[in-house]
Amino acid sequence: MTQRVAIITGAGQGIGRAVAHNLAAQGVHPVLVGRTKAKLDQVAAELPMATVAAADVTDAAQVAACIKTVQDTFGCADILVNSAGEAFLADLEHTTDADWDRVLAINLKGAFLMARGLLPLLRKSENASIINIASKVALHGYGEVTAYSAAKAGLVGFTRSLAKELREEEIRVVALCPGPVDTPMRWAATPDFDRKVVISAETVAQYVSYVVNLPRGTTMSELLVESMHYD
Template sequence: MQKEKGRMNELKGNVALVTGGGRGLGEAICRMLGESGATVVLTDIREELVKKIADDLRIKSIESMALPLDVGDEQQAEEAVNQVVARYGHLDILINNAGIDVTLPVDEISVADWDRIIRVNLRGPFLMSKYALSVMKQRGRGNIVNIVSTAAKRTWANASAYHASKWGLLGFSHALHVEARKQNIKVIAVISGGMRTPFLLERFPDIDLNTLQEPKNVAGTVKFVLMLPDETVIPEVMVLPMHETSWP
């Protein structure tokens, strides 16, 4: 019993902000970090989703806060970080998880959809990291985890904007790693293969579930990189289903 209690407090004292925390991988990360002792700030453009999860976490005696957030809006990104600091005094972990896609070939996808995907998937992590970094620098520590995708390693048809955003996010993550490590701030790219989440299942209802993994498995990888000793950082890690179809 004592050992179990210790595991539940592995991240005690840490305040974590998760974007896209309303469902899927974001929800799994919020629950896992909260169960590990962290204070969890759930953000999502769909406020009703994160409010419901935050209420559930509080029932379990997990300190949580729900915020509506459009990650591509500079003012909202800055205000979200400021609200966290105003309430808790610091921000230790940022999980850039929010992401969208539109499944269409290049000549059919609208310019508006292209811009929207880049705005959420690439501009969003930049904005959130920009404002979180300034707060983390004051404490001389912190973790920024960017949820990438195998879409940053290879390509398939009808996902040009998504690929562009995820290849860009991987490059941004590595560049930020070089800059931030001087301040003892870790930046990690978690490259995830397909998961059993609404992100895929709503667009591809006939997808073979056996080729996907549970989001809690990827959330476990996120927790793993956050638990590393202070002197160690893993800039990039890939976590795949055993029968991943988009990776050899």
């Protein structure tokens, strides 16, 4: 069996970084994608093997260059984990047009661009997976996160539709919907959040690992992953 290749966005920190560590420990070759090359280089230095492909996933030209790197280096792809995201805390009246566009771009458009671009390479895999990291807010409404909720709900809808579109090709597409996670993004958005109700990024990575290791031709619906102490 040839070595699997996983493209992971948002790989410089948080869930993306944890996924890279988890999959690399299984012998998967991670391709680290993110805006900040220095962070990606740091993660790559922590791993036994990795390829850095710095890119802003909201920029179609940069995504195309990233995918060309994967094509030229590996010729195929087995796993795409869309983990790039940005939380945004504001009520509707204090959400600007620019805020709305930015949050939807990073949380939704980026996943669209990456999945569309990598699909020809994923078709070459013996057991391909697309994992979209959504959020509990996509399934349950919370105040003051309207833009973020809309983006993540859109990501879940995108995932459901793409899963049906690709099921005849046996490419699984699954959304993971974590509750609060211990990541830099969490504490930047809500520094006073109750630490007792967060889960680790490594826990989310374990669920990613479970999904991508399902037998070919099998899949599952979106997963809600959260602390038992979170309401």
